[in-house]
Amino acid sequence: MIRLLIVDDEEIITEGLFEVLKQLNLGLDLYKAYSGEEALELMNRTRVDIVLSDIRMPGMDGLELMTNIRSHWPHCKIVFLTGYNDFDYIYQAIQTPGVRYLLKSEGYDKIIKAVTGAITELENSLKFHNLVNQSREKLTTLETLAQGNYFRYLLQGERAAEQLERDFRHLGIALDPTLPVLVAIGNLQRTNGMHQSYAESQEYALAVKFLAESFLTERTQSLGVIDRYGDLVWLIQPQPGHGMDAGDAYPRAVTFLEGQFELIQQASKDSLGLTFAITLCAEPCEWNQLSAVYDRIRSQQHMRAGDGALMVQTVNMETIETAALSRSLREKAEALAVHLEGGRKEGFLVVLEELAALTFDDHRNRSPFLLELYYTIALLLLSYINRWELHDKVGTKGLMQRDMHASWTESFDYLKQIAESLFELRSCGEKNRAAAAIGKIRSFIEAHIGEDLSLVRLAGVIHFNPSYLSRLFKQECGVNLSDYIDEVRMEKAKELLKQDELKIAEVGARLGYETHHSFTRFFKKLTGLTPLEYRESLRK
Structure with missing residues (x-):
């Protein structure tokens, strides 16, 4: 929400502008100040996006305020108002970017136009494509990181060719999702053997990726990404032509890659x-085999002879089923942790059902995998029970004792029950904390009804950001926070007016x-009567 602050030492002007802008429903969070110091x-205490200020005020004038605004919130837009046609003030104001200058005599229409123009500028400056244009020199690195994230996404399961095509086009991946792909992994080491920080390893991996592109583009289309371990992974397809038959393209490409x-x-x-x-896979794989082949290459990479420096080895695609199952279990277990952390119950239960189906779908002996899977999920649940201090509310007697359950089906049903209990307790806790926070705000409003009840001050009471407090209050109470404050003020006003x-x-x-007239205007707006008329109606 965009925050606008009105600053003028003349209360009638401040109040008038506040009421006009409030009635326009521009989606602004409005604030008032009666001096530069107050502003x-x-x-x-909080970010301000637009300041609508008198340029001549006692104490701190508008230009001094502008200097302070620039040091606090450099992107803040400023609209100056004055009744003085003072050239020196005008000249200094218009020299500063993001500042507008209006005479008070120009009327509300010009002021509203200036405010809406400032709103548009702010909204445009926040759009993602503008941010990207300002960071164009970093686009290649950002694209590489995005493609690396997408590669990790591909390893989590099968994707339809149509979806791959859309994703490739969007991410600038020059590979054909309908053709098989060769996979290679490079494990980087410094020649001096020194330990690398995370930032350094990423920097070196990017440098090698960019260097490799000049060697691989002659005969292949390739995508180089950095995996979760900091290693480089290349996905490669031979370019058409170069005198090769379709059946000969991939074997020739493997030979080419070994040399390059x-x-x-x-x-x-x-x-x-x-x-x-x-480590290079000697045979192309389909995209739905990518995760299994990747795991096969990684396992073979760790079995290399010697230190592996300057070694190029190839592996075949035999015996990949075990690696595929192991990766699937691991990736889905990680997905469970993500859903549990985010409080997404439905997503968690869907993945849990997928895991159960994956392990029970045939008659082969998979007890080792089932045991690994059971304790992986059990440890995950136990970790959250410890973190949320729920030992007295969630029974964990059989959680780390798989043999207490009569069958694998019963074991996984038990894990599902524990998970559902955790989600239910978390949901109840969130609702209770929200109700307690809003209750505290309501009590504060009632106890301080004659004081500053701006959104910023109220947010400070419970240490939330103002925008979230506004949304949470509406969600919990069904009314806007400002309307609730007006209701409390009105009830208090009626109560006090009974005292003659x-x-x-x-x-x-x-x-x-x-001032008397500010109170009168507020009271009449909500009741249709002036305070005096209301008091007289009570007497009658």
Whole structure:
């Protein structure tokens, strides 16, 4: 939500602008200040996006306020108002980017136009494509990271060719999702043997990726990504032509890659001080086999002879089923953790059912995998029970004792029951905390009805950000926070007006209104009567 602050030492102008902008329903979070010092105090506590300010005020004037705004919130838009046609002030104001200048005599239409223009500028500046245009020099690295994330997504399961085609086009991947792909993994090492930080390993991997592109583009289409272990993974397809038959393309490509990777290794050693071993699948795989082949290559990579520096080895696609099952179990277990962390019950239960189906779908002996899977999920659930301190509410007697359950089906049903209990307790806890927070806000409003009840101050009471408090209050109470404050003020006003010994001005002062006419305007807007008329109606 965009926050707009009105600053003017003349209360009637401040109140008038506040009412006009409030009635326009521009989706603004509105605030008022009656001096530059008061405005600055607010901006020390929260972000302000637009300031509508008098340029000449006692104490801190508008130009001094502008200097402070720039140091706090440099993207804040400023609209200056003045009744003085003072050239020096105008000249200084218009020299600053993001600042508009209006005479008060120009009327509300011009002011509204200036405010809506500032809103448009703010909204445009937040659009993603503008941010990307400002960071164009980093696009290649960002694209590489995005493609790496997508590669990890591909390893989680099968994808339809149509979906792959759309994704490839969107991410700038120059591979054909209808053709098989060769897979290679490179494990990078520094020649001096020094330990690398995460940032350094990412930087080196990117450098090798960019270097390799110049060697691979002559005969192949390739995608180089960085996997979760910091290793480089290449997905490669031969380019059509070059005098090769379709059946000969992939074997020739493997030979080409073996030679090119040797050159890449040497170039990396000479120019970057890096050595790395390459493990290349000797046969192309379909996209739905990618995760199994990737695991097969990784397992073979760790069985290399010697230190592997400058080694290029090839592996075949035999015996990949065990690797495929192991990866599927591991990836889905990680998905369970993500759903549990995010409180997504339905997603968690769907993945759990998929795991059960995966392990019970044939008659072969899979007890080792089932045992690994059971304890993986049990440890995950136990971790969250410990973190949320739910030992007294969730029974865990049989959680880490698989042999207490009569069958595998009973074991996984038990895990499902534990998970459902966790989600239910979490949901109840969130609802209770929300109700407690809103109850605290309502009590605070009633106890401080004559004080500043801005969204920023109320948010500070429960240490939430203002926008979230506004949304949470509406969600819990069914009314806007500002409307609720008006209701409480009105009830308090009616209660005080019953006391004849209090003057109308005194009643308004107790409710936070500094002037008689401000209170009168508020009361009549909500009741249709002035405070005096209401008091007289009580007497009758």
